[in-house]
Amino acid sequence: MTTAASPTPQRQVPCEKCPLRAETALRDFSPEELEFVGSFKSGELTAEAGTTLLMEGTTSAHLYTVLSGWAMRYKTLADGRRQILNFVLPADFIGLQGTVLGEMQHSVEALSDMLLCVFPRERLWELYRNHPSLAFDLTWIASREEQMLDEQLVSVGRRGALERVAFVLLQLFVRAEQVNLTVDNKVQFPFTQQHLADALGMSLVHTNKTLRRLTASKAVRWKSRTFEILDREALTTLAGYQINDRQPRPFI
Amino acid sequence: MTTAASPTPQRQVPCEKCPLRAETALRDFSPEELEFVGSFKSGELTAEAGTTLLMEGTTSAHLYTVLSGWAMRYKTLADGRRQILNFVLPADFIGLQGTVLGEMQHSVEALSDMLLCVFPRERLWELYRNHPSLAFDLTWIASREEQMLDEQLVSVGRRGALERVAFVLLQLFVRAEQVNLTVDNKVQFPFTQQHLADALGMSLVHTNKTLRRLTASKAVRWKSRTFEILDREALTTLAGYQINDRQPRPFI
């Protein structure tokens, strides 16, 4: 496991040309907002798959926005059991929780090679003081994350294995769609069945068997990293829920 | 199930004399902050046990701070399965999530008689604009809630039944302590085993049996609403975790 990741002092993406912005993954910013965010951004970070971006029990001086790539947020128990709390996609924000307790209460690890925007946590206060609209966006983000956790908790607590698997796959697909990571009903998933198992609170073997039941239903296909939805309605039914397409996400 | 709850136009608790503040459940406010919060508060709400304060799928014009009493935040699936996401105690804030999507994605129901402070959601923006320190507190709160959900997800996903029950009881006890609801290692819990089961993602019967195993270990006692910790260290060990005592909570 790589623990450090090196900042890249090379050419950076200027905020006004942020690829996320071009994709409408973010709300529109006023020129003032855009200028502040540009100055708030202190650099970029490239990280290889497997890099630990944030570690439970440590403090981080930085906040990040994902420009590209996937990560996972997780916790581990003393004996090694792992629970993946959430997957992190482009346009997602990480590190905000550290603001509360100082120490991170979870770890974040890159699942693929990533590019991240870096912001200094120390200037967060300045954002709150001078840019209430951005501060509001941060609350919005925290609140949205909470809603995803709520759903996840319902899944793990109250849905059966097939429902659970269908639900998480559908949800991930929808999130990937929102940041234009899908091409005619296909996505590249950078994670393994083990990751899925750890997210769903199931064993690897049982996840595998459930996955085979799911693919047997012809609703989806998932082979060597490529996930494809064949019958979206069927998948939605199996998931026992219609996922609400959320509004475009604010902030950087 | 009662669905509505009536506002009480009678004598209200002035913010500077907020009982929560006296108990140091909240951070200190500057006079300016205190004055704004006082004006932000639009009333009080008393609610009987069983009252639905917020309903999934509806919108609410209000935000609430709990002054006294317990509630639960939960979601239900189409077929009636219920997952309790979190318990709500005095000094907790509810309704913030509605800010994100408009519609609430979960319900909140009073477990005991309650007294709540009411704030108009429409003036939230004013808070962000003029009182960045309070805005920051709101983010803090959202972030703290997220951390509790993380823990809960780990429990339901990766801990065994005994561990789970021990953990949630210990956590509830600690939270109750923080708002002075405990008297020599005892609390009044206003909920039933069914509620615990729904919070832990377990069946009622299995929860009951696990609870009996737990009480057999002499670590705790729980009879007719009164919960008592007899051996805190033993309970902590059973929970497989030491819960970190958090800092005092900011905002109203």
Place this chain on the structure above:
DNA sequence: CGACTTGTTGATGTACATCAAGGTACGTGG
């Protein structure tokens, strides 16, 4: 007093975990 809610317990069923083994794909160095 019955009616109802909450807790308790045993019997039985099932969903899931664990164990063990092998299969497939993709890399490496020869």
Place this chain on the structure above:
DNA sequence: CCACGTACCTTGATGTACATCAACAAGTCG
């Protein structure tokens, strides 16, 4: 090209934790 290693997936056999069902006991409340 093959031999070899490794990472990931697949599958059957077995074990166990938990759910479901059923019945009853103990309050509590009208």
